[in-house]
Amino acid sequence: MAGEIPPAQPPPGPPPRPLLWRWRRNPLRRRTDALQAWLGLGVLITVLAVAPVVAVLVADTARGHYEDTARHQKQTRYEADAALTEDAPRHPEPGSDEEKRTRYPVEVRVVTREGRTRTTRTEVQPGLTAGNTVRIWVTADGEATDAPLTAGEIRSRTMGWALVAAIGVALTGAAAHALTGLALRRRNLAHWDTAWAETAPRWTTPT
Template structure:
């Protein structure tokens, strides 16, 4: 009777969790690459949060300083003026509702620029305002309508956004490093197994 030949895939390990204790326990099936993969996962698990927090604080501080400088420049170059509506603003379908309080409609307004020039532009105003009503507008150094200088809460929000992005970037980078390492080790294991099988297969022959 011919002896049964083992499948080439019989010696290959089934995928396990990267932090499974199996990678550290002493057993005859554990390979050196298993230990490397386990320690790589543990190192990244411990380092990623630390590096992520460091990157978050660094990015947040840098963004906060930059936006503060931008806000200071805006405060020096922007001016708050009073503009007059040249048309009635549309009425909201549900006057007095919460939605109406938040709604804004673009309406032409007239204002006098810092240089003394009378200008007409369009800005968003509350619904239901009649022609001749006045609203506050911000203009830049050239006299064009612009937004208000960045407030402290906006600076804080933007800085926090960059901090979160930096933290997530480190986390993604850590996952990518582990993925590349795991793939490289897996390929090494396959190549090693194929090499061992090539040496072992000739001995699994049929009996005469």
């Protein structure tokens, strides 16, 4: 229909631009471009400042937790001899490296510190027969369990949590920057629609 304002089309995607183009003065740079550049710099500085602090705090908390856990485990667990009550399966590749790493769950009989005999299940090497004795860690009631955490395991888990914390801060900063960029882009598109509404009538001629 003559005189009808055609709908605004979004501006074309930005062409390849040199690094730090938002910091350079040029007629095409919008106010939001400079704002986004400053916000990006602020997010980067914040992440670089906050991430190490958060990582140290999380690492300290994690180390304290795992050290307490290790102390409790050493107080409530001990090693005991356990006799197999059944044969362990044989590995299909005897003598292989895989056999050396493989463990099969079997039922074993242990005697607790209180002198009570009970059965539990633990993992043993392939090919052991009933009556063989293995050394395992058990709880106070004779239940098979893992060995207490070692200093190396505590250190590894602590570093893992510190790394997760640092990555979490970085991802949070990246998400904040992305959301900010999306908001600025929507604002630019709204301004584009407004400008088009003012300009389009000049390009239309009633017939």
